[in-house]
Amino acid sequence: MAEPAAVRLKDMLQKDQILSAGHRMCAGCAAPTVVKLMGMALRGPTIVCEATGCLEVATTIYPFTAWKIPWIHVAFENAAAVASGVAEAMTVMREKGRSEYEHVDVIAVGGDGGTFDIGFGALSGALERGHDMVYMVYDNGAYQNTGIQRSGATLPGQETTTSWAGKVEPGKRQRKKPLAEIVAAHKIPYVATVDPYHYRDFVQKFRRALEVEGPAFIHAYSPCPRGWRSDTSKSIELSKLAVEVGIHPLFEVIDGEEWIMSSPSKNLKELKPLEEYWAFQGQFRHLKDPKWDDFKNQVQDQMNHDWELLKKRCGIE
Amino acid sequence: MTTVERVPKDKITVEGLTGDAAIAHALKQSDVDVLAAYPITPQTIIVEDFQRFAADGEVHTKVIPVESEHSAMSACVGASAVGARVATASASAGLALMWEILYCAASMRMPIVFTVANRALSAPINIHNDHSDGMGMRDSGFIQLYCQSSQEAYDTTLMAFKLAEDHDVLLPVMVGIDGFIVSHNVERVEMLPDEAVQKFLGVRVPVQPLDPKNPITMGPLALTDYYFEFKEQQDRAMWNVPKAYKRIEAEFKKLTGRSHGMFEEYKTKDADIIILAMSSMGGTAKAVADVLREKGEKIGVVRLKMFRPFPTKEITKAVGGAKAVMIFEKAMSFGAVTSPLALEVKSALYDLEKKPLVVDFVVGLGGRDVPPETFVEGIEKTKKYLEKGKAPMYETLGVRK
Numbered sequence: 001m002a003e004p005a006a007v008r009l010k011d012m013l014q015k016d017q018i019l020s021a022g023h024r025m026c027a028g029c030a031a032p033t034v035v036k037l038m039g040m041a042l043r044g045p046t047i048v049c050e051a052t053g054c055l056e057v058a059t060t061i062y063p064f065t066a067w068k069i070p071w072i073h074v075a076f077e078n079a080a081a082v083a084s085g086v087a088e089a090m091t092v093m094r095e096k097g098r099s100e101y102e103h104v105d106v107i108a109v110g111g112d113g114g115t116f117d118i119g120f121g122a123l124s125g126a127l128e129r130g131h132d133m134v135y136m137v138y139d140n141g142a143y144q145n146t147g148i149q150r151s152g153a154t155l156p157g158q159e160t161t162t163s164w165a166g167k168v169e170p171g172k173r174q175r176k177k178p179l180a181e182i183v184a185a186h187k188i189p190y191v192a193t194v195d196p197y198h199y200r201d202f203v204q205k206f207r208r209a210l211e212v213e214g215p216a217f218i219h220a221y222s223p224c225p226r227g228w229r230s231d232t233s234k235s236i237e238l239s240k241l242a243v244e245v246g247i248h249p250l251f252e253v254i255d256g257e258e259w260i261m262s263s264p265s266k267n268l269k270e271l272k273p274l275e276e277y278w279a280f281q282g283q284f285r286h287l288k289d290p291k292w293d294d295f296k297n298q299v300q301d302q303m304n305h306d307w308e309l310l311k312k313r314c315g316i317e
Numbered sequence: 318m319t320t321v322e323r324v325p326k327d328k329i330t331v332e333g334l335t336g337d338a339a340i341a342h343a344l345k346q347s348d349v350d351v352l353a354a355y356p357i358t359p360q361t362i363i364v365e366d367f368q369r370f371a372a373d374g375e376v377h378t379k380v381i382p383v384e385s386e387h388s389a390m391s392a393c394v395g396a397s398a399v400g401a402r403v404a405t406a407s408a409s410a411g412l413a414l415m416w417e418i419l420y421c422a423a424s425m426r427m428p429i430v431f432t433v434a435n436r437a438l439s440a441p442i443n444i445h446n447d448h449s450d451g452m453g454m455r456d457s458g459f460i461q462l463y464c465q466s467s468q469e470a471y472d473t474t475l476m477a478f479k480l481a482e483d484h485d486v487l488l489p490v491m492v493g494i495d496g497f498i499v500s501h502n503v504e505r506v507e508m509l510p511d512e513a514v515q516k517f518l519g520v521r522v523p524v525q526p527l528d529p530k531n532p533i534t535m536g537p538l539a540l541t542d543y544y545f546e547f548k549e550q551q552d553r554a555m556w557n558v559p560k561a562y563k564r565i566e567a568e569f570k571k572l573t574g575r576s577h578g579m580f581e582e583y584k585t586k587d588a589d590i591i592i593l594a595m596s597s598m599g600g601t602a603k604a605v606a607d608v609l610r611e612k613g614e615k616i617g618v619v620r621l622k623m624f625r626p627f628p629t630k631e632i633t634k635a636v637g638g639a640k641a642v643m644i645f646e647k648a649m650s651f652g653a654v655t656s657p658l659a660l661e662v663k664s665a666l667y668d669l670e671k672k673p674l675v676v677d678f679v680v681g682l683g684g685r686d687v688p689p690e691t692f693v694e695g696i697e698k699t700k701k702y703l704e705k706g707k708a709p710m711y712e713t714l715g716v717r718k
Contacts (some may be wrong), residue, residue, distance in 0.1 A: 010435060012647060016686040019572065026621035044529075044599040045530075046529065047399070047529065049395060057538045058540070060534050060536075060537035060538055061537065061538050061539075061540070062538060062540075062543045063540035063543065065534035065537060067532070067534050068532060069529065069532050069535045070527040070528060070529055070532045070534075070535075070663030071527075071532070071533075071535065072395065072398050072527055072534075072535040072536050073535070073536035073537065074391055074394050074421050074425070074536055075391065075397070075416065075417055075418060075421055078387060078418065079386070079393035080388075081383060081387070081388035081389075081391035081392045081393065082391050082394060083395060083396070084353075084381055084383075084392050084395065085351060085353060085381065085391065085394065085395025085396035085397075085398075085403075086390075086394060086398065086399055086527070088379035088381055088392075088396060088398045089350055089351050089379070089395070089396035089397075089400070089401035089403075090399055091379065091380065092350045092351060092377065092379045092401065093399070093401055095349060095377065096350070096377060098400070098520065100530075101529065121384060121385060121386070121388075122384070122385070122388045124384065125383055125384025125385070125388055126388075128384070129381065129382070129383075165454030176445060217399065234591075236406075241475050250447065280543050
């Protein structure tokens with residue numbers, strides 16, 4: 001029998017945590033919350049394969065570990081490939097009578113650098129091959145582990161240590177790689193975006209990702225106070241705001257074809273201005289300078305355009 | 318331990334097989350659980366043949382046709398971590414792309430069998446044989462076994478699983494054959510019946526697999542306070558290899574009558590000059606030794622099979638009494654004192670009071686033929702160096718200068 005997902009707070013308090021206290025992630029980091037919410041969705045025996053990154057290094061400093069379920073890390077760009085090996089091996093060993101488990105869920109976890117950039121090839125390959133696994137990216141918008149460098153997930157106007165805001169540059173100029181869309185284009189059974197503020201939505205979607213046959217992908221937003229220069233108490237609020245300004249809209253894509261806007265995004269009358277999101281974070285502070293007004297308008301226009309496109313895809317007028 | 322008996326002749330299957338096909342048959346009989354690989358010449362036939370076995374339902378294996386060699390080795394590590402018997406195959410550039418994960422596989426103590434059709438590294442791109450790929454990974458922590466024939470490739474692939482999965486070892490094994498020269502050359506191969514292989518190999522017994530009932534963390538961060546201890550243990554495991562290898566070979570010999578040793582000695586007892594070479598060059602060297610012996614020259618051959626761990630004491634003993642050791646090797650180490658094999662041999666001989674002159678020739682890069690004439694040319698040079706009492710650290714033969 002599959003264990004139920006813990007969606008209500010009461011059940012959450014009773015569900016076994018997969019990550020212990022004392023894990024050494026930064027104060028205010030949303031990643032441990034993201035992992036704990038993932039844990040709330042689990043249905044039974046599970047193996048986690050993680051890419052190199054903040055979560056990996058901080059939770060497993062030898063001889064300690066914060067992980068209460070089996071966990072493996074091999075390298076930065078290969079979490080999806082490692083997971084495909086784990087998934088296939090568990091299946092064949094069950095077929096040969098060498099595994100006592102009827103089924104083991106396999107989850108790969110990577111940060112945005114390990115997923116949008118260096119691990120993208122391995123991810124795409126694993127999706128195409130159709131392994132029964134869930135890949136979750138916790139997206140904190142930069143290579144935070146190595147000291148806040150830009151990634152394919154970094155937002156336009158975001159300052160990082162490799163996309164400085166200077167006299168002639170407003171931080172990163174390029175747009176963010178639309179990863180969930182690219183993943184959905186692989187026509188896999190399930191893709192969803194989640195964030196830790198909308199925790200019920202998160203757990204329900206993660207559970208669905210586990211339940212579908214074949215690969216599923218979860219894009220989790222994960223505020224990083226250290227990199228974002230935001231208050232450690234504001235991470236969950238920033239997650240909510242990211243949805244409200246349209247940076248991280250919540251949706252699902254079934255079989256790469258059926259696009260469904262999730263309630264928190266669907267219920268928005270209109271997007272809040274990006275200014276509200278930027279105001280919370282030191283990494284966008286430079287945008288207050290009027291010389292970037294044109295740039296800011298372009299970014300806002302792009303955001304509005306993307307939002308309309310998404311609404312159309314989801315069949316919302 | 319069950320008694321092992323020689324498999325009767327009528328149970329042996331004899332086929333003409335290329336080196337690649339011989340390896341594919343060995344993988345098939347080893348009941349591999351997961352095979353993850355990416356195509357690259359001249360290894361590809363191994364995977365093609367294996368996929369055909371899979372398509373015909375002749376193997377119970379999950380074959381993962383990965384999108385890169387980096388992912389091939391990564392998927393192997395994942396599969397090995399949960400306790401599966403795992404193999405992959407590659408060469409040259411593909412092996413180079415795996416490089417990062419080779420170290421992970423060895424350090425995480427994953428008993429993966431990695432068959433390689435040794436091929437030159439780019440640039441210029443070249444599909445033919447030398448040992449620059451194998452030598453490039455020599456410090457990765459893989460056991461390295463270089464084979465001379467299709468038969469030896471078959472035998473060694475079978476034994477490699479037993480060696481890798483041995484609880485005193487738990488290290489990945491590279492089984493090398495010379496690209497095209499052995500990988501595509503058809504030779505007579507004697508194959509064991511499936512049941513004999515199954516009995517010989519058994520099923521992998523993992524020591525500490527990823528298991529939901531006994532959750533462990535594998536591949537953690539280890540810093541200044543613990544990293545070194547991991548490496549210390551890994552090094553010790555490597556030096557457990559010769560003993561385990563001898564034990565496994567002894568059992569295999571009972572089964573088949575064949576054994577190949579850590580190296581092969583040919584007419585070395587009274588030899589003045591010993592040719593030291595690896596893989597297919599060993600065959601040519603032996604033919605050259607035979608001809609020169611007819612002319613009264615005391616030539617012997619050591620054909621090295623196990624490069625990692627390097628059989629230091631045994632090689633020292635085998636070549637230490639000669640006047641000269643003439644090394645023929647198919648790799649360069651740019652800017653090094655000498656070439657990879659000569660570096661090992663010279664280091665091994667250093668403590669001898671009376672040591673042979675070591676003469677090192679780099680030959681055959683990018684598949685350049687190494688005919689008997691090249692060996693004779695090397696021997697003539699070696700004789701001159703013996704008269705002078707010294708030789709260059711290394712030199713190339715068979716190249717336009």
